[in-house]
Amino acid sequence: MAVLTIRNLHVAVEGKEILKGVNLEVKGGEIHAIMGPNGTGKSTLASAIMGHPKYEVTEGSVTLDGQDVLEMEVDERARAGLFLAMQYPSEISGVTNADFLRAAINARLGEGNEISLMKFIRKLDEKMAFLEMNPDMAHRYLNEGFSGGEKKRNEILQLMMLEPKIAILDEIDSGLDIDALKIVAKGVNEMRSSEFGCLIITHYQRLLNYITPDYVHVMMQGRIVKSGGPELAQRLEAEGYDWIKKELGIEDETVGQEA
Amino acid sequence: MATETKIPFDETYIRTFSSGRGEPDWLTERRLEALRLSERLPLPKPEKTKIDKWNFTGFSRHVVDSAPYDGLDDLPEAVKALIEAGEGTKNLYVQRNHTPAYVSLSDELKEKGVIFTDIFTAAREHGDLLKHYLMTAVKPDEHHLAALHAALFNGGVFVYVPKNVEIETPLQAVYIQDEDDIALFNHVIIVAEDNSRVVFVENYLSAHEQGKAAVNIVAEVFANANARVFFAAVDHLAKGTTTYVNRRGIAGRDGRIEWALGLMNDGNTVSENITRLVGDGSFGDTKTVAVSRGEQVQNFTTSVVHYGKHTEGTILKHGVVRDSATSIFNGIGKIEHGASKSNAEQESRVLMLSEKARGDANPILLIDEDDVMAGHAASVGRVDPIQLYYLMSRGIPRRDAERLIIHGFLAPVVEAIPLEGVKNQLIEVIERKVQS
Numbered sequence: 019m020a021v022l023t024i025r026n027l028h029v030a031v032e033g034k035e036i037l038k039g040v041n042l043e044v045k046g047g048e049i050h051a052i053m054g055p056n057g058t059g060k061s062t063l064a065s066a067i068m069g070h071p072k073y074e075v076t077e078g079s080v081t082l083d084g085q086d087v088l089e090m091e092v093d094e095r096a097r098a099g100l101f102l103a104m105q106y107p108s109e110i111s112g113v114t115n116a117d118f119l120r121a122a123i124n125a126r127l128g129e130g131n132e133i134s135l136m137k138f139i140r141k142l143d144e145k146m147a148f149l150e151m152n153p154d155m156a157h158r159y160l161n162e163g164f165s166g167g168e169k170k171r172n173e174i175l176q177l178m179m180l181e182p183k184i185a186i187l188d189e190i191d192s193g194l195d196i197d198a199l200k201i202v203a204k205g206v207n208e209m210r211s212s213e214f215g216c217l218i219i220t221h222y223q224r225l226l227n228y229i230t231p232d233y234v235h236v237m238m239q240g241r242i243v244k245s246g247g248p249e250l251a252q253r254l255e256a257e258g259y260d261w262i263k264k265e266l267g268i269e270d271e272t273v274g275q276e277a
Numbered sequence: 278m279a280t281e282t283k284i285p286f287d288e289t290y291i292r293t294f295s296s297g298r299g300e301p302d303w304l305t306e307r308r309l310e311a312l313r314l315s316e317r318l319p320l321p322k323p324e325k326t327k328i329d330k331w332n333f334t335g336f337s338r339h340v341v342d343s344a345p346y347d348g349l350d351d352l353p354e355a356v357k358a359l360i361e362a363g364e365g366t367k368n369l370y371v372q373r374n375h376t377p378a379y380v381s382l383s384d385e386l387k388e389k390g391v392i393f394t395d396i397f398t399a400a401r402e403h404g405d406l407l408k409h410y411l412m413t414a415v416k417p418d419e420h421h422l423a424a425l426h427a428a429l430f431n432g433g434v435f436v437y438v439p440k441n442v443e444i445e446t447p448l449q450a451v452y453i454q455d456e457d458d459i460a461l462f463n464h465v466i467i468v469a470e471d472n473s474r475v476v477f478v479e480n481y482l483s484a485h486e487q488g489k490a491a492v493n494i495v496a497e498v499f500a501n502a503n504a505r506v507f508f509a510a511v512d513h514l515a516k517g518t519t520t521y522v523n524r525r526g527i528a529g530r531d532g533r534i535e536w537a538l539g540l541m542n543d544g545n546t547v548s549e550n551i552t553r554l555v556g557d558g559s560f561g562d563t564k565t566v567a568v569s570r571g572e573q574v575q576n577f578t579t580s581v582v583h584y585g586k587h588t589e590g591t592i593l594k595h596g597v598v599r600d601s602a603t604s605i606f607n608g609i610g611k612i613e614h615g616a617s618k619s620n621a622e623q624e625s626r627v628l629m630l631s632e633k634a635r636g637d638a639n640p641i642l643l644i645d646e647d648d649v650m651a652g653h654a655a656s657v658g659r660v661d662p663i664q665l666y667y668l669m670s671r672g673i674p675r676r677d678a679e680r681l682i683i684h685g686f687l688a689p690v691v692e693a694i695p696l697e698g699v700k701n702q703l704i705e706v707i708e709r710k711v712q713s
Contacts, residue, residue: 068670071662096672108667112685112692121681122671159685176671 019046020083020099020183020215022067028077029059029066035076036062036273038240044184047212051226051251052219054237055259057272060219061105063237064188068102069095082184097126099183103173103190110160115172116142118160119179126180145178149205166193174205184215191225203228223255236262238271286339288312291428294340298397301404304411311417311427321420321521323547325605325637326576331545332519333422336460336491340431343455345378346371352379356451359480359698368393370450374459375432386444392437393448396464399435406437410466414497414525414553422521426462426493433464436477438504443474447509447695450479454514457488465496469504469532476507478696481542483515488544490514494522500532502556509694511539511703516571518544525549530556530585537693539703540567540577541710551580554588554619561590566690568710569602569634579623580609583616583649592623594638595686597711599630604637610651611643620650627657628686630711683711 022044029037036059044050052060066073067080069092080087082098090098110118119142124132133141142156149171161169170190177185187206191199206216206229218231226234226248234250235242236259244250244262253261263271288309295305320329346352349366356371368386370393371379377395386393392403399407417427434450452463469475481494492514500506506526514520520542526534534552552561561581569575581590590610598604610621625638640653660682668678684691687707694700 069666071666091675092666092669093672093674093678096670102670104667104670108661108664110664110668110682110685112688113681118668118671118681121673121677122668125672125674125677159688180671 019212021045022100022184022215023081024067024078026078027063027066027075027080029062030074030076031062031072036240037066039078040240040242042235042242044215044217046183046215048233049210049216049218049229049231050233050235051231052217052235052237052242053221053223053251053254055221055271058237059240059273060221060237061188064102064186064219067186068092068100093125096182101177101180101182101185103177103185103187105188105192107161107169107173109162111162113160114157115160116156119176122176122180141179145175148178148208149175150201151175167195167198170194170202171198174202178205178209181209183213184217185209186217186219188219189221190218191220191222199225200228223251226251238262238268240273243268285337286429290339298400300397300400303404303408304400307412308428311424314417315421315424315428318418318421318424321422321547323549323576323578323605324607324639326547326574328547328576332489333491333493333521334425336458338456338459339429340375341456341459343373343376343378345376346373349379353453353455353484355482355484356453359451359696359702360449361696361698364446365449365696365698368446368448370395370434372432372450372452374454374456375461389442390439391442391444392435394435396430396433396435396466403435403437406468407435407466410468410497410499411464412495412497414499414527415495415523422493423495423523426464426495429460430462430464430495432461434466436467436475438469438473438475440470441472444476447476447478449696450477452479452481453484454482454488454490455484457483457485457490457515459490461490461492461494463492463494465494467496467498467506467508469500469506471502471504474505476509476695478509478694478699480510480699480702481512481514483513483518485515487517488515490518492518492520492522494520496524498524498526498534500526500534501529503531504529505533507535507537507695509537509699511541511694511699511706513541513706514544516543518542520544520546522546523549526552526561528552528554528556528559528561531558532556533560535562536564537690538563538565539690539694539706540565540575541703541706542575543571543573545573546575548575548577550578551582552590553582553584554590555584557585558587559585560588563592564690564693565594566687567596567604568687568707569596569598569604570600570710571602572600573602575603576605576607578607578609580611581621583612583619583621586615586617586619588616588619590619590621592625593689594625595689596627596636597630597683597687598627598634598636599711601633603635606636606638607641608639608653609641609643610653612646612649612651614645616646617648619646622651623653625653625655626686628683629657629659680711683707
């Protein structure tokens, strides 16, 4: 069973500290949700774990099954079992979705163990049908000209094709209508197993109506300030964040403010 | 000597050469007139590249007689790889150095009046047609290299598609050099009469890794009223080869000319591609991709000139530059006075893969008419780190991720090539040029 362990993580962007000591453990079989208003550091956490070039870890550690993730190149992190569904996926002209996915799968399997074309096509067809995607999306250039909803669905397709140990979904629900949201949730739920851990970053409780989390965390000022079970998300939906701010004596929840 | 512009081939040589090929008198006279012009005309001046020391004329052999190929089985492997078995061999021209070494045209097309033959046979058998078109899109008096070409052309093909004839399968030409020190002055003419349609695909390749050949290519494309010409080319001449290539098209009323050019030479190259939209409603689309490596210096000029009303021209140029190579990309959209309601669009992008590489994208719009649309986009830069991050975040190693991005960047031409063999060869050439 995979374990992603984040200890006292501090992250800076262009010299400005955004994360100020995040502690979190995500195990295979668990679904965690990180909630919080905009500007509190949620996406920074996702990007720093994956190794985005703009984010600098200044203190703390991230390990996957005891291995030091921060020492790894981005591609090594992915091959070790991490996946990040991005908030703003890149568009890559001239590279078809199918060619890209095959390259990604084969990079995991390694030379000599490549997936056969038939097997790949079968799996791709199956997952695309599951996500109710138009089959010609496989032959379109990666995310080029995709609508916001198509991009998000394509991220989930990659998740299902690559089968990581631990996935982080960074605002996978933003900009989705309810039908698309249900399909995305269906994809994530399909992945649920004791071998799969997931960290869902969102600021809407809506997604959690369709994916029930085991743990809910609230992030403010670059730290996790409160953790609980699914009932915490319900309360946030009903009452908003103000009661937490009051409880913790926080005036401004965004990064750069201190309690 | 590289700087010597006077060639060691005189009037007597040209008379002997021309009569030896059974050329009509008018052609001999035109060659001689062009030779005289060549003596006084200066070299062309491609924007931002100095070419006066380049070896355009330092060759010792103007023409060699190579053995024709006995049949398809006898073709070199590099040529076989470009050809699709079955249908693909029916309409095929293979030129070995200067020799038409394999020529085939289907009976079906012959019956329709299509001509697809080497330029010398065209001069002997279709003299009037050739006379009407030869060196009319590119004129001998433009500069030294055009004049020299008109005087000394020593290979090439002639394609003629009569009115209302639509050819479904591409006509294919392959020019292979297996002598490394010769001069190739190749002349290609495509004439598409009214309402006709043709797809032409050509490859230039060298059998050797390194040569010292001088290559001077002119291709003239005529799409007459409502005709459609699709012209695809992959140039891959060896290191050490100095190339001047001028591909030019003239589109009549509602005519369409589309170019897909994979410019993969390993030697110094000046490439010029001009499409003249003369007829109202005509359309020109140019897609060019290029890779420069080593110490190569290359200059690529693409231009669409609008004369007719309601004409539409698009230019796409994507170049990759690595090592210490230099590549200049000039894109010129020109709208002449009177070409109202026309649209000139262009996009030039250069990807730099090393610190020492030099690349330049110069988008130019010259507009002499008010009621038009025009636009351009240009960029010179490195592989986008965010794109790299995205691909790597799926487990793809940096090197492979870069490779995918580069291939994707050059895909507009690769995807447009209508023959699988030629497309795959272009992919392989790109792979070799960006990887090694």
